[in-house]
């Protein structure tokens with residue numbers, strides 16, 4: 001097309017474009033909205049458009065937050081908002097609204113209104129839009145002194161209309177106001193509500209309950225096994241944990257500051273009583289003691305003779321066998337030289353001769369046995385002298 005032939009057309013189009021930009025406007029009733037999670041948000045706008053826009057085609061007015069390939073994406077079909085969003089315009093006016101129910105933190109975004117027909121160039125988006133910040137309520141805990149705490153209700157943006165907070169203790173309304181004093185160590189559940197928006201409520205805070213302790217594996221433990229003790233206590237904010245072993249007065253440092261106390265290879269010296277402490281800002285609780293009995297083979301028994309001096313015929317002599325084992329070992333005494341058939345003498349830890357004879361001279365040994373196995377002592381020689 002030559003410029004002279006098309007001059008009129010070009011002129012008309014450019015006039016229309018200038019008119020469009022001049023005549024378009026979107027005015028929102030607010031620029032920033034802070035809303036409590038779960039509440040309903042209303043945003044309104046007025047828009048104007050130039051005279052003479054082409055109405056016979058499709059006319060679209062909608063709200064959006066996202067764009068795809070440079071084009072706004074209508075909020076209503078978005079599954080994130082399904083059933084929660086409503087928008088429209090009032091009849092015979094250019095006032096429109098957007099209502100979002102039960103707002104979530106993920107709804108925080110910039111919302112814009114757009115108006116468009118299916119004629120090229122007939123579109124306009126009100127930018128910048130309205131920034132919505134959705135905030136949850138949180139109870140913050142501050143220590144006033146050794147016995148008192150102060151709870152305050154906190155939101156991440158400034159809620160309009162002078163928010164008034166109502167405090168609940170275990171589902172019971174106890175006070176109105178921005179803060180609540182409570183005593184340390186309480187396991188009661190405290191939460192705050194926003195008055196007028198009853199579905200908006202902070203998560204409850206509470207001190208730990210008495211922690212429970214579990215042992216894995218729960219069956220009997222043998223020396224060398226891998227054993228885990230786990231401490232857990234319901235608390236909000238989540239508790240931290242420390243593990244202690246009873247009777248370690250010489251070393252009161254915790255064994256672990258994790259919920260788990262892990263023994264990769266448990267030793268007999270690890271036997272004992274353990275407890276854990278669960279603590280958060282509201283208080284601390286100590287678990288019951290848990291007994292950890294590590295089972296182990298008897299050590300090689302040691303033997304002793306009493307009296308230790310020269311043994312004379314007719315005297316009283318006691319041989320004692322002792323060892324360390326868990327469960328406790330039982331004992332047997334033998335007389336023998338280790339090669340010939342040993343002769344069982346006693347099933348007591350002590351072998352007692354009330355009047356020893358020279359025929360009792362010889363070599364003795366004892367064995368210690370529990371369900372894990374048995375160990376035999378070295379021989380001990382008894383040499384009875386005639387009186």
Ligand SMILES: *[C@@H]1O[C@H](CO)[C@@H](O)[C@H](O)[C@H]1NC(C)=O
Pocket residue numbers: 216217226227228260262
């Ligand atoms: C103990 O905990 C460790 C680390 O969490 C894990 O690797 C191991 O399997 C656990 N052992 C037992 C016996 O539960």
Ligand SMILES: *[C@@H]1O[C@H](CO)[C@@H](O)[C@H](O)[C@H]1NC(C)=O
Pocket residue numbers: 240241242257279280281
């Ligand atoms: C556990 O939490 C309490 C209260 O918040 C804190 O004073 C203490 O330092 C924490 N301990 C550890 C081991 O993190």
Ligand SMILES: *[C@@H]1O[C@H](CO)[C@@H](O)[C@H](O)[C@H]1NC(C)=O
Pocket residue numbers: 330347369370371372
């Ligand atoms: C000693 O203990 C073992 C293993 O528990 C058992 O088999 C045995 O019968 C006990 N002996 C005596 C004399 O009690």
